[in-house]
Amino acid sequence: MIIASRTVVPKASSRRRTRRLLSSDNSLPYLLLVPALIALGCILVVPLIYNIWLSFHEYNLLRPARNTFVGFGNYLKVIQDPAHVSSLFLTVRFTAITVLAEVILGTSLALLLNLPFPGNHFVRTLVLVPMLISEVVAGLSWRLIYHTEFGLLNYLIGLFGLSPQVWLGPDLALPSVMIVEIWQHTPFVTLIMLAGLQTVPRELLESSMMDGASRWQRFRYVVLPLITPILLLALVFRTMFTLRVFAPVWVLTGGGPADSTLVIGVDIYRAAFRYYNLGIAATLSIILLAVTLAITLVYMRLLRREALT
Amino acid sequence: MFRRLFFAAAVSITLGAGGVHAQTLTMLVSSGGSGRTFEAAAKHFSAATGIPVNVIQNPYAEVREKQLLELVGKTGNLDVISVDGTIWMPEVAPFLDPIDEQTTDTKHLIPSMVDLFRADGKLVALPVRIAGWVLIYRKDLFDAAGLKPPTTWEEFRFAARTLTKDGVYGFAPALRQGNYLVVQWIPFLFSHGGQILNKERTAAAFNSPEGIKATQFFVDLVRDGLVPPGATAYEQSDIITAISQGIAAMALTYSPYFLNMNNPKESKVAGKLAIAPSLPRDPATGMTTGRTLISGWGFGVAASSRNKKEAHQFIQFVASDAEQKRLAVENNNAPTASAVYKDPDYLKVFPAAADVQGALASASDRPLVESWTMIEDILARELSAAVTGTKTVKEALDAAEKAVNAAL
Incomplete structure (x- = not known):
């Protein structure tokens, strides 16, 4: 009896606790989160853990029987290989230049589109078009535009008496790929900044005008402080996406000439799907993740400071 | 393992979507000129034998990747394996069913092309398109x-x-x-x-x-x-x-x-x-x-295939003189059967064929x-x-x- 009561009581109490938990107002949101958390766990956490596991193994798909634990061996291999290291630095440089250009151009475009003028809505739609095109299709179209002998760009500069350029040659390949990236993703920044600009209270602008602030002063001291959190958000998103750039580089140059456009995305692809060396590919992607996280944390800290001030 | 299973599942779903039933042969081919040629060959084979062939065209790199994952996983989803000469041979050869040279006629094919598909002395694929x-x-x-x-x-x-x-x-x-x-x-x-x-x-x-x-x-x-x-x-x-x-x-x-x-x-x-x-x-x-x-495409049979007999029948059909001639005349395929290069019908559509054969006489992969x-x-x-x-x-x-x- 005693044993029975001992076993029954906790069961009843736990059932009661569960019922209380279900009926409580506080717990319902958490319960509703469960399916989403399970889904996230399956598609995010499990592959991430598996990727980390892979990075500690010598794992080649062609030799599944010979996969062994190598500790930090893959990390050492990557760090000691100048090709991998230079691809990482190139990616950071590529990201810094393109994201900066996208933010300056995107913000300028947003400021322009925030002004009332006839056909404003049509122009807004037009500006967004590059963002809607698939990256591969955009890359292929730009390959034709950049073609030295038959491309549109050399035809256009020829009209001004300039000699044709080898846009995807050793000197211009990197800037040419960057232009495509900037062309395609500036609209994203424009879209975000435009939404941010529309949240700036009209009264503030009007009162600054009455105080005699110039157009630049209004932007610098009224608009900019108010849209800085949005600007940082655009920076975070664009930095995260650009660090893993792959399609435009792969389609336009394949990483060449002479590895001059070899970004880490292409390096990972080669390791994983050309050499089937999943260990090295996983290591490179973990390093990329660490770099992305570090940069994002800096942004988040800035964002938090902005929010507090 | 997880990644392999994931890919295998993805490919299986793709293959399953084609309504595959017993005795249907399934294969992945590289899209473009070779894909169109092999699709035509599959239609001719089905018309001649009544055996359906499900030809799935994918970009070159994806065919390589998906085929290998299917073969390593021994899923049996693919029956016929396309092999891009010596580039793919080392990867796929261990997973292919050897071709019995005693019972399979290979003498009508260009010898250097047949040699491309030998691994450790064993023939594992038949050449069907020259590059x-x-x-x-x-x-x-x-x-x-x-x-x-x-x-x-x-x-x-x-x-x-x-x-x-x-x-x-x-x-x-x-x-x-x-x-x-x-x-x-x-x-x-x-x-x-x-x-x-x-x-x-x-x-x-x-x-x-x-x-x-x-x-x-x-x-x-x-x-x-x-x-x-x-x-x-x-x-x-x-x-x-x-x-x-x-x-x-x-x-x-x-x-x-x-x-x-x-x-x-x-x-x-x-x-x-x-x-x-x-x-x-x-x-x-x-x-x-x-x-x-010189290089070229060959067709082999997956060792994990459940339709090996029909798959061998298919690859021999595509490598035959008659089919090689038909594909050369109708689909611009570069034939692997020597006789086609002297065929008047082929010379009519491709007068330079003799020069091609001459130029390829001294070649290596x-x-x-x-x-x-x-x-x-x-x-x-x-x-x-x-x-x-x-x-x-x-x-x-x-x-x-x-x-x-x-x-x-």
Whole structure:
């Protein structure tokens, strides 16, 4: 009896606790989160853990029987290989230049589109078009535009008496790929900044005008402080996406000439799907993740400071 | 394991979507010219035998990746496996069902093509499409300049220099970093007496006096301005465009491209092109003709297939004289059956067929090594550095040799 009561009581109490938990107002949101958390766990956490596991193994798909634990061996291999290291630095440089250009151009475009003028809505739609095109299709179209002998760009500069350029040659390949990236993703920044600009209270602008602030002063001291959190958000998103750039580089140059456009995305692809060396590919992607996280944390800290001030 | 299962599941879903039922043969093929050819072959086979064949076309890289994941996972979802010559052979050969040469007729096929698909002495696939590199030239320009198709590299350089004028360049090569650049360079290497690897396939052999001479010759064509300025970004398709638009006099490229270049609907120079009977050679080597690069598609049967008998029947059907002729005449396929090259119906649609066969008589493929893809990427990087002037030929080949030996 005693044993029975001992076993029954906790069961009843736990059932009661569960019922209380279900009926409580506080717990319902958490319960509703469960399916989403399970889904996230399956598609995010499990592959991430598996990727980390892979990075500690010598794992080649062609030799599944010979996969062994190598500790930090893959990390050492990557760090000691100048090709991998230079691809990482190139990616950071590529990201810094393109994201900066996208933010300056995107913000300028947003400021322009925030002004009332006839056909404003049509122009807004037009500006967004590059963002809607698939990256591969955009890359292929730009390959034709950049073609030295038959491309549109050399035809256009020829009209001004300039000699044709080898846009995807050793000197211009990197800037040419960057232009495509900037062309395609500036609209994203424009879209975000435009939404941010529309949240700036009209009264503030009007009162600054009455105080005699110039157009630049209004932007610098009224608009900019108010849209800085949005600007940082655009920076975070664009930095995260650009660090893993792959399609435009792969389609336009394949990483060449002479590895001059070899970004880490292409390096990972080669390791994983050309050499089937999943260990090295996983290591490179973990390093990329660490770099992305570090940069994002800096942004988040800035964002938090902005929010507090 | 997780990744393999994931891919296998994804491919299985794709394959399942086609409504596969028992005895249906399933295969993945590379989309484009070869995909269309094999799709036609599958239709002919189904009409003749009543056995349905589910042909799934994917981009080249995806076919390689998906096939390998299916084979490694032994899923049995694929019956027929397409093999891109020696590039894919080391990866897929261990998973293919050997072909019994006692009961399968291979004598009607071009012997060097059959040899491409042997691993450890065992035949594992039958050749169904040739990819051979030939010298295509503008006969009208050569005739007007009093030139003959070059038989030595010096004659080749002279012709290129003579014909580089009035917006036309002597030679159109594919020099973009990648597979294109390496396969463009290999016939130059072979025809100067060079080799990619040593006989044992244990070390790089291209950094030899012959290899350096070949590479210097190749690079000098670019430095001397005998190729279009944009050639450093050219892929194979750009060669077709350069010849078809009349801005280049010669191309050393994949033989079926001759049909695109000679097609009046696509080309400004249709009817003005010819194929050199052989590749130029370096007389110092004592070779009687140049030696070109040959590769091609083969069909094998997956060891994990549940329809092996029907799959073997299918690959023999596609490699037969009759089907090879039909695919050559109707689908521009470069045939692997010797008899087709003398067939009047084929010669009517492709009069240069005899020249192609002659040019391919002296040919070799890339060495059969598992790390070929890595070697190819190393060579592409260093050759790209040499043709763009980032490195000298010596520096590029030294760096390539070191990296290739490490990869082997």
